[in-house]
Amino acid sequence: MNAMNEFATLPLRLKTYMAEDDGWGRVAGRETHRRLVDFVEANPGVLVFRISNENVRRIDISFASESIVEVARRYRGKKGFCFIGLTDDDQRENWAAAAQRAGQPIMSWDERGRLTVLGPQASAGNMDAFEFALGRQVAKAAEYAGARKNMSITNASSKFKQLWEQGFLLRRESAAESGGVEYVYMAIK
Amino acid sequence: MTARMEETIIQLPARWTNASVLEDVLRSCPSAHEIPSAIVRFRIPEGCQLMTDAAVRLLSLLNQLDHATRRVVVEFEEDENGVLGYLGRAGFFESLSSTVEVTPKRPVYSAALQYRGRNPRLVEVERIDRNCRDGNLLTRLTDAIARACSRRSDVSELQGAAWTILAELIDNVFSHSQTPLDGFAALQVYRRGNCLKVAVSDSGLGLLETLRPALRKEGSRLGKLPDIDLLVEVFRRGVSRHGASRGCGLKGCADKAIKFRAELDVRLPQVRVLLVPGTGGYTPNTAFCYSGLPLIWGTHICFTLALD
Numbered sequence: 001m002n003a004m005n006e007f008a009t010l011p012l013r014l015k016t017y018m019a020e021d022d023g024w025g026r027v028a029g030r031e032t033h034r035r036l037v038d039f040v041e042a043n044p045g046v047l048v049f050r051i052s053n054e055n056v057r058r059i060d061i062s063f064a065s066e067s068i069v070e071v072a073r074r075y076r077g078k079k080g081f082c083f084i085g086l087t088d089d090d091q092r093e094n095w096a097a098a099a100q101r102a103g104q105p106i107m108s109w110d111e112r113g114r115l116t117v118l119g120p121q122a123s124a125g126n127m128d129a130f131e132f133a134l135g136r137q138v139a140k141a142a143e144y145a146g147a148r149k150n151m152s153i154t155n156a157s158s159k160f161k162q163l164w165e166q167g168f169l170l171r172r173e174s175a176a177e178s179g180g181v182e183y184v185y186m187a188i189k
Numbered sequence: 190m191t192a193r194m195e196e197t198i199i200q201l202p203a204r205w206t207n208a209s210v211l212e213d214v215l216r217s218c219p220s221a222h223e224i225p226s227a228i229v230r231f232r233i234p235e236g237c238q239l240m241t242d243a244a245v246r247l248l249s250l251l252n253q254l255d256h257a258t259r260r261v262v263v264e265f266e267e268d269e270n271g272v273l274g275y276l277g278r279a280g281f282f283e284s285l286s287s288t289v290e291v292t293p294k295r296p297v298y299s300a301a302l303q304y305r306g307r308n309p310r311l312v313e314v315e316r317i318d319r320n321c322r323d324g325n326l327l328t329r330l331t332d333a334i335a336r337a338c339s340r341r342s343d344v345s346e347l348q349g350a351a352w353t354i355l356a357e358l359i360d361n362v363f364s365h366s367q368t369p370l371d372g373f374a375a376l377q378v379y380r381r382g383n384c385l386k387v388a389v390s391d392s393g394l395g396l397l398e399t400l401r402p403a404l405r406k407e408g409s410r411l412g413k414l415p416d417i418d419l420l421v422e423v424f425r426r427g428v429s430r431h432g433a434s435r436g437c438g439l440k441g442c443a444d445k446a447i448k449f450r451a452e453l454d455v456r457l458p459q460v461r462v463l464l465v466p467g468t469g470g471y472t473p474n475t476a477f478c479y480s481g482l483p484l485i486w487g488t489h490i491c492f493t494l495a496l497d
Contacts, residue, residue: 020324025360058349060356061441090349097441101427 012039012049012081014068015056023059029066036071040079047170048080048188059091064098069119073104076167080188082107083118092118105167107188115189122168129159133169138184140174160185196228197221203236208388208454208491209477211243212461220483221254229254230262237272241279241377242454242491245314245388248281250485252370253392255286262290269296278304280313284373309336310378317362317372317391330355330376330387337378337385340497343449347494350445355387357438358490362391364399368486378496388491395457396423396439396488404428416460416480421473424453424464443471446492456482456489 015021017035019028040049051068059067072081086092086108099106099119106118115134122130132147133139141157148156160183163169169185176182199218202210215221221229231251233239239247254261263285265273276282277296285291305313312333315326335348355374362372372391379385397416400423404412411419411428422428427440443464446453453464453471463477 022324022327022356024324024327024356026364027360058352058356060353060360060438062357062360062438065438088349090346090353093445094353094441097444101440 008046009048009050010043010046011084012036012051013055014051014053017067018056021055021057023056023063023067025060026062026066029063029070032063032067033070036067037074040071040075046079048082050189051081051083051086053083053086053088053091056091059094061094061097064095065102068095069098069102069104069106072099072106072167073102076104077164077170080107080170082109082188084109085111092116095119103166109189117168120166122163122166126159126163126168129156130163130168133160133163133185134187134189138186140182140184142182157183195226196230197224197226198230198232200232201234201237201239203234205238205240206243207240207386208242208246208456208489209463211239211246212456212479212482215483215485216479218483221250221259222257222484222486228260228262230264232264233266233272235266235271239272239276240379241375241386242388242493244276244279244281245373245375245390245491246456246485246489248284248314248373249370249390249392249487249489251289252284252286253486255289256370256392260290261286261288262292264292268293278308278313279311279375279377280305280315284314284316284371309333310380312374312376314373314375317359317374317389319363319372322363326374327352327355327359330374333376333378334385334387334494338494338496347449350449351387354442354445354492355389357442358389361396361438361488362389362393368393370486372487380496383496385494385496386491387494388489390487390489392487395486396420396455397457397460400428416457417462417473417478420455420457420460420462421464421471424455425470447471449494452493454489454491454493456485458482458484458486 017032068081095106096118103120105120108116108118129144132144141153141160145151145153145156164171164185170188171183171185173181174184201214251261267273269277282295312330331348331352334351335344338344338347341347359374370392374389376387397419401412411422423439424443447466447470450466455462459482460480461478461482463474464471465474
């Protein structure tokens with residue numbers, strides 16, 4: 001697989017995977033989850049799915065929990081799912097409640113590229129590293145350590161690893177200049 | 190209450206009867222599900238005005254007793270100009286098991302069938318049929334709430350929140366039921382009381398009956414809590430049989446309902462809590478929290494909202 005494919009993103013129109021305009025209840029959420037998994041598995045080269053909620057009128061918390069939040073949790077660390085242009089306050093609150101309960105952050109980007117993290121937030125100790133990664137196409141621990149005073153590569157690496165494990169970032173292996181392997185981290189967007 | 194060898198009489202009071210008043214009546218009687226008598230007679234006197242939370246809960250209880258092969262009689266003292274007429278209009282008799290006897294007689298035609306959907310202050314008793322989910326029910330209920338609360342400045346947020354709350358409550362009917370008996374939802378606006386009541390009722394296992402085995406399996410300390418405390422935790426912290434990562438539904442409901450200062454009344458087979466908005470979230474109003482109540486199968490939830 002080449003680098004281009006690994007960075008591939010794909011729009012995901014949530015409504016396509018719902019039986020109705022309203023996402024209501026666990027059973028409907030599980031059905032949507034099943035369809036979403038089929039879609040993700042049919043696109044193995046895609047790293048980030050950019051979700052549009054266009055034509056989704058309403059969703060309740062159970063539906064949110066069983067559908068997107070569960071898919072994001074299932075693929076945590078391997079693939080990312082983010083909302084683009086989620087403007088409805090009520091929906092945002094429900095996605096956030098489901099994400100919070102699952103301990104699975106979901107990135108939500110507005111039209112101007114501003115981020116709201118739905119659900120759990122990055123810890124205070126990792127926030128700077130998270131913001132560093134958000135500002136770049138890709139981020140390496142060595143770059144972050146180099147950009148901060150008194151930050152060892154080990155410490156920077158540990159912060160990025162935690163953010164990756166917690167579902168805030170994605171990562172892939174890359175060949176280091178030294179000849180070894182290093183991780184490259186990227187935001188879910 | 191009077192109990193003869195073969196008959197138990199449950200007498201409702203001649204006044205406005207909400208769920209709390211109904212519970213007081215039931216607590217003063219032996220549990221209708223557990224008594225030996227074959228006949229259970231409910232007497233509804235002149236002047237008894239059943240509010241929607243009490244009506245829906247009573248409807249479930251009547252159908253349950255009938256299902257348990259009791260002979261159930263509902264005696265109305267007034268004709269159709271009184272509560273009998275109101276219940277007819279609210280669709281009560283359409284959902285009441287046909288083998289429950291009604292005296293003097295069931296309304297000959299259904300006012301609910303004729304006028305259904307025409308009164309903006311009423312959403313008639315709606316059956317929640319697990320085999321056939323009616324997606325429009327939620328819209329009808331939330332539209333009625335929005336119309337009733339149009340004077341509130343937060344009506345648009347309220348409408349969205351009400352949809353989520355009802356979606357979660359009705360979805361719970363599907364997940365917890367496991368019964369051949371239907372669940373019900375109904376809404377009524379009380380202009381003079383400046384409130385609106387939405388009641389959702391099912392005759393299934395009840396929240397705690399499905400939750401406790403899961404908590405025991407997980408070895409959770411919550412499993413050791415008494416019923417009332419566990420029920421409060423379900424709404425305050427979110428506890429679920431689906432595991433730690435799920436179960437935000439009812440807590441999410443409570444988080445939304447509290448923003449609008451709604452009261453939540455939750456009745457399970459033998460326990461009831463009334464949750465009122467406090468500073469740090471919902472707190473139980475202990476004056477209305479009981480355990481060891483007369484058995485009513487299922488989960489019965491009502492939320493009461495101020496109109497302005």
